[in-house]
Amino acid sequence: MMLWNLIKEDRGGQILLLLLAIAIIAVPMLNALPPDHALHIPTYTVALLGKYLTLALLALSVDLVWGYLGILTLGHGAFFALGGYVMGMYLMRQIGERGVYGHPELPDFMVFLNWDSLPWYWTGLDQFWFAAILIILVPGLLAFIFGALAFRSRVSGVYLSIITQALTFALMLAFFRNEMGFGGNNGLTDFKDILGFSLQARETKVGLFVASAVALALGYLISRAVIQSRLGKVCVAVRDAESRARFLGYRVENVKLWVFTLSAMIAGVAGALYVPQVGIINPNEFSPLNSIEIVVWVAVGGRATLYGAVAGALFINYAKTWFTTELPDVWLFALGAIFVLVTLFLPKGIAGLFRRKEASA
Amino acid sequence: MSQARLLDEIKDKNHVFSFMHTQQAPTLNVSKNVLLYLEGLSVSFDGFKAINNLNLYINDGELRCIIGPNGAGKTTMMDIITGKTKPDTGSAWFGQTINLLEMDEPAIAQAGIGRKFQKPTVFEFLSVRDNLLLSMPEERKVFSILTARLTGEQSDRIDEVLEIIGLKEQTLLQAGSLSHGQKQWLEIGMLLMQRPRLLLVDEPVAGMTHQEMDRTAELLISLSGKHSVVVVEHDMDFVRHLAGKDRTVTVLHQGSVLAEGSMDQVQNNRKVIEVYLGE
Numbered sequence: 001m002m003l004w005n006l007i008k009e010d011r012g013g014q015i016l017l018l019l020l021a022i023a024i025i026a027v028p029m030l031n032a033l034p035p036d037h038a039l040h041i042p043t044y045t046v047a048l049l050g051k052y053l054t055l056a057l058l059a060l061s062v063d064l065v066w067g068y069l070g071i072l073t074l075g076h077g078a079f080f081a082l083g084g085y086v087m088g089m090y091l092m093r094q095i096g097e098r099g100v101y102g103h104p105e106l107p108d109f110m111v112f113l114n115w116d117s118l119p120w121y122w123t124g125l126d127q128f129w130f131a132a133i134l135i136i137l138v139p140g141l142l143a144f145i146f147g148a149l150a151f152r153s154r155v156s157g158v159y160l161s162i163i164t165q166a167l168t169f170a171l172m173l174a175f176f177r178n179e180m181g182f183g184g185n186n187g188l189t190d191f192k193d194i195l196g197f198s199l200q201a202r203e204t205k206v207g208l209f210v211a212s213a214v215a216l217a218l219g220y221l222i223s224r225a226v227i228q229s230r231l232g233k234v235c236v237a238v239r240d241a242e243s244r245a246r247f248l249g250y251r252v253e254n255v256k257l258w259v260f261t262l263s264a265m266i267a268g269v270a271g272a273l274y275v276p277q278v279g280i281i282n283p284n285e286f287s288p289l290n291s292i293e294i295v296v297w298v299a300v301g302g303r304a305t306l307y308g309a310v311a312g313a314l315f316i317n318y319a320k321t322w323f324t325t326e327l328p329d330v331w332l333f334a335l336g337a338i339f340v341l342v343t344l345f346l347p348k349g350i351a352g353l354f355r356r357k358e359a360s361a
Numbered sequence: 362m363s364q365a366r367l368l369d370e371i372k373d374k375n376h377v378f379s380f381m382h383t384q385q386a387p388t389l390n391v392s393k394n395v396l397l398y399l400e401g402l403s404v405s406f407d408g409f410k411a412i413n414n415l416n417l418y419i420n421d422g423e424l425r426c427i428i429g430p431n432g433a434g435k436t437t438m439m440d441i442i443t444g445k446t447k448p449d450t451g452s453a454w455f456g457q458t459i460n461l462l463e464m465d466e467p468a469i470a471q472a473g474i475g476r477k478f479q480k481p482t483v484f485e486f487l488s489v490r491d492n493l494l495l496s497m498p499e500e501r502k503v504f505s506i507l508t509a510r511l512t513g514e515q516s517d518r519i520d521e522v523l524e525i526i527g528l529k530e531q532t533l534l535q536a537g538s539l540s541h542g543q544k545q546w547l548e549i550g551m552l553l554m555q556r557p558r559l560l561l562v563d564e565p566v567a568g569m570t571h572q573e574m575d576r577t578a579e580l581l582i583s584l585s586g587k588h589s590v591v592v593v594e595h596d597m598d599f600v601r602h603l604a605g606k607d608r609t610v611t612v613l614h615q616g617s618v619l620a621e622g623s624m625d626q627v628q629n630n631r632k633v634i635e636v637y638l639g640e
Contacts, residue, residue: 230500231507233491237484244482247443248555249470249501258503 006224012307012354013224020217023049028206043202050209050277052317057216057270059297059313060306061263064223066295067304068232069259070239071156075164076267077291078171079139081281083268085175086138088188088281089122090131091199095192108190109183119181128195135272136265143264144257151253151260156242165288172286187282194276205277212273216310219266223306226259235259296335300342302349311350387458389473389558395456396421396559396589402441402451403616411437412448413616419559424585426600427593429613430636435593436479438613439561443476444469455559471501475557479564481544483551485537489528492536492547493519496554518554525580526550541568549580560590566599578602600624612636 007013027049030041058080065071092107101111105118124130146167150160178184197204226232237245238252246252275281284290294313301312319338323331346352370376397419404412412434419425429435440446441453444466453461459472470476484492497518500509523529526546531539536547545565552560562581566574574596581603584590594600604610604624612620612633620630627633 226507229507230494230509231503233484233487233495234506236486237495240484240486241482243445243466244478244484245495246466247470247476248496248551249467249498250495251467251501251503254503255506 003221006221006228010224010307012305012311012351013220016220016307016310017217020213024210024213027209031202031206043205046209047205047277048321050205050212051274052314053209053212053216054270054274054277055297055317056310056313057212057219057273058267059294059301059309060216060219060223061266061270062294063298063301063303063306063309064226064263064266065260066298067306067309068227068235068239069256071256071260072158072161072295073164073260073263074161074288074291074295075166075168076263076294077288078164078168078286079143079264079267080271080274081168081171081175081283081285082139082142083135083271084275084281084285085182085188085271086125086131086134086268087272087275088191089125089182090128091191091194091276092188093122093126094194095190098192099190107183107188109178109186110181113178115181122181135268139264139268139271140261143261147257147260151256154253165291168286168291169288172283172288175283175286183282185283187280187284188275189280189282191276191279199276199279208273208277212277215269215273219269220306220310222262223266226262227306231255231259293335296339298349300338300349302346302351302354305349305351308349308351315350389455389459390457391421393457394421395419396423397442397591398452398454399438399442400452402438402448402453404437404441404446404448410616412441415451415613415617417611417618419589419591422586422589424582424590424603424608425592426604426608426610427591427613428595428597428600428610429619432615433613434616435613436563437616439476439563439593442469442561443474467501470555470557471498473556473558474561475552475555475559476561477548477552477563477565479567481541481548483536483539483544483547485535487536488533489523489536489539489547490519490532493522493550493554496551498555522550522553525553527576542570542573545569545577546573549577553584558588560584560588562590562592564594565592566594566596574599575602 007017027041027046030039031043031046033040035042058076061079062073062076065073095107097104099108099111101108103111106115110118125134150163155163174180175182176185182188191199193199194204197207199205227235234245234250234255238250238255242252271285297313297316298309299312300316301310302308316335316338319334320331323334342349395418397417399415399417402412402415403410415434415438417438427435437446441448442461444461444464447462455461455469455472455474461469464472484495487495494511497515499515500506523532526549528539528543528547528550531543536544539547545568549562549565552562565581566577569577578599581590581592592600592603594603600610601624606625607623609621610624610627611618612627612630614636619636620627620633622630
């Protein structure tokens with residue numbers, strides 16, 4: 001009942017959650033059909049869909065701060081990548097003696113660097129529960145510290161966007177360094193299993209897909225709960241007339257700080273689900289371009305709707321997969337063209353198209 | 362603080378450090394019947410003295426009109442009172458106990474000073490009702506606004522204010538779709554919801570029709586008594602209407618008070634005539 005209240009007036013959200021529920025049931029069933037069956041979904045596609053869903057969750061987290069708070073974050077990829085790295089570290093610890101060098105404790109790249117013991121920050125990460133906590137805590141903490149500094153000193157607008165870019169760029173450079181103990185430019189890869197299940201197994205891939213869909217649905221409901229509450233209205237108020245909100249007695253910086261932190265945590269979860277499905281995490285995930293691309297997904301999908309961000313991420317990433325296999329050279333031009341066309345003809349994005357229909361009906 | 366004293370404090374096991382005291386705003390005290398004290402205020406921007414040794418006292422429950430030519434420092438004065446600008450020198454006290462210069466905008470707003478901007482500033486994407494809802498002074502902490510629920514009493518209060526500002530029909534409309542005058546009224550309504558002790562109103566009738574002006578004047582006059590109201594305005598007819606025979610009008614010029622008195626006195630003041638008519 002409470003859940004229904006969250007999406008009662010949210011047509012797009014209802015459809016999204018319905019589709020996710022159908023996918024959670026149908027995709028594993030269709031995947032289990034014999035390979036020559038017409039409706040069979042190959043495992044490869046299931047993993048691909050799972051990846052899309054994690055990216056959609058990432059887009060959702062960006063829409064929460066950009067769409068509703070007006071913070072144009074160009075560094076959200078950093079929180080995604082941090083969540084991914086924590087998961088990567090857990091997966092590395094699961095490899096155990098099966099690495100190339102057969103060391104019982106050290107990941108291959110550490111053996112290669114002649115290290116004799118694990119750095120302190122790798123301790124405990126062989127435990128899934130501990131990794132799960134860090135997946136939320138590490139991006140959340142970084143966002144909290146970053147936000148406390150930036151929002152208290154009232155950095156906003158373009159300046160804030162530039163600082164978020166700097167943040168993710170700095171992290172990228174740091175993670176490229178071998179001394180950091182995160183595998184340098186090769187990152188973390190060659191994962192074997194998660195929670196004891198082989199990552200190569202069909203069932204694990206389907207399981208990860210379902211987990212991603214559930215995470216997206218939960219992420220959607222949590223974001224929606226924030227937006228529907230009075231806090232959500234205050235967010236919109238801050239976005240549209242920040243000084244008015246201040247003169248009404250709201251501590252604007254605290255509102256921004258907590259929503260930004262929540263958003264970073266959601267992004268971290270998305271990253272953690274992304275890594276086992278693509279099998280690698282490396283510093284390129286921190287690249288500033290990635291973070292800009294997320295903003296494009298949200299813009300294409302439609303800002304400040306939540307479901308629009310999901311639609312945009314799915315659409316652009318599907319297009320990316322299609323183009324990079326069929327017409328690899330054309331992809332970046334196509335992305336640019338989509339962005340320009342959407343800005344010109346669909347200023348409210350894909351969600352705007354949907355809303356117009358809703359309004360005329 | 363000297364290092365020796367700090368050391369002593371650390372050694373003293375009964376010492377309670379200042380950061381352990383919860384910061385509690387002192388309660389408003391208007392026993393001297395003066396609500397706002399501005400004394401010796403000066404502020405300059407890049408060498409330009411926007412406010413120059415300004416002294417101003419507002420009584421509890423008073424309706425005060427402030428006039429002055431462009432650049433007289435009217436808006437800067439409001440910025441100082443509401444915490445947006447910090448003065449170079451001088452003091453600003455709210456009642457006997459609250460030092461405004463030590464507080465930031467939200468703290469000052471919570472202490473009971475409301476402000477209406479020159480340009481009507483409402484939350485355009487929210488409904489008229491939500492604009493008023495957010496102006497209620499009750500919840501301000503992030504987690505209490507996350508879980509806040511509207512009580513019946515609060516809802517009644519919103520309806521009451523909607524009635525006063527004449528926007529009952531527009532309750533669910535987006536504030537952005539209101540006319541200019543309606544937005545001015547909505548902003549005044551937001552101030553009413555806030556229940557401030559002191560209302561700072563910057564050019565409330567800009568862009569209003571004569572009828573709307575009259576209604577605004579009536580409203581502001583009815584508010585004085587319970588609240589202190591400071592109105593900054595350019596429109597002389599409106600000020601004359603507001604000030605009537607016996608209310609005080611203050612004329613600002615080049616950042617300080619040029620004249621103060623009833624409307625008649627002020628209008629016949631030689632210095633005021635010089636400033637306004639040039640020579």
